[in-house]
Amino acid sequence: MVCDAATETTGEGARPIAPCWQLNLQTTAYEVAWGWQRQWQADRIADPTLPDGLMLLEHPPVYTLGRGADRAFVRFDPATHPVPLIPIERGGEVTHHCPGQLVGYPILNLRRHEPDLHWYLRQLEEVLIRAIGTWGLGAERLPGLTGVWLEGRKVAAIGIQVSRWVTMHGFALNVDCELAGFREIVPCGIADRPVGRLVDFVPGLTVAQVRSVVAEQFAAVFGLRLEPCPPTHRPVGALMLP
Numbered sequence: 001m002v003c004d005a006a007t008e009t010t011g012e013g014a015r016p017i018a019p020c021w022q023l024n025l026q027t028t029a030y031e032v033a034w035g036w037q038r039q040w041q042a043d044r045i046a047d048p049t050l051p052d053g054l055m056l057l058e059h060p061p062v063y064t065l066g067r068g069a070d071r072a073f074v075r076f077d078p079a080t081h082p083v084p085l086i087p088i089e090r091g092g093e094v095t096h097h098c099p100g101q102l103v104g105y106p107i108l109n110l111r112r113h114e115p116d117l118h119w120y121l122r123q124l125e126e127v128l129i130r131a132i133g134t135w136g137l138g139a140e141r142l143p144g145l146t147g148v149w150l151e152g153r154k155v156a157a158i159g160i161q162v163s164r165w166v167t168m169h170g171f172a173l174n175v176d177c178e179l180a181g182f183r184e185i186v187p188c189g190i191a192d193r194p195v196g197r198l199v200d201f202v203p204g205l206t207v208a209q210v211r212s213v214v215a216e217q218f219a220a221v222f223g224l225r226l227e228p229c230p231p232t233h234r235p236v237g238a239l240m241l242p
Helices: 030-046 117-133 180-184 207-222
Strands: 018-024 052-057 062-065 085-087 095-097 101-107 148-150 153-163 166-174 224-228
Touching: 018 207, 030 052, 030 085, 030 101, 030 166, 052 207, 095 180, 101 207, 117 148, 117 153, 117 166, 117 207, 207 224
Parallel strands: 018 052, 018 224, 062 085
Antiparallel strands: 052 101, 062 095, 101 166, 148 153, 153 166
């Protein structure tokens, strides 16, 4: 058996703290990281004793379309646009990834946590709300919408896919990214609310500063102990940050 819980407990004492393998990755092409996610998900479906995982990274510019997404929300011709548009299996509408945006891909076995997709989405929001609160900012949820908002601007998008209660895809938090690419789409299909980024509220803030805070809050919210992924289980070609 690979995954053993430690004897320590969460702050509430509700359950043991289990290990979670973290990949702190350099900027990675979307298709490459997508393949890694699918492999880690398949591995955990095949062997439920494997620890949960978390990939944190940035992507070069890319657009992704969720299952059943409305292409009317894409305001450009994918055949001629320089940035790729990739249909994927997560839920949700079109979204944009680019440098300066912290992307997190939790690969969690929800049977260890709570096998409830609504619970999981709210927990991901909680991670980001707590992380943003580190800088004294009051991020919030909006009723009926998934994601995180700050003074009416959407600063984090969330989209997931789950197979046999093992998750993939995750969240994207705008830190100091350029927002021009979001004007090429209707982000997440929400036309009446602008996209924002944290650097507009905390000048000089960088992804490097936010990365460790998000990891810390992720561990706290899900009751996990983050550990570097063993080299034997790292995806082939993965470039780690020092």
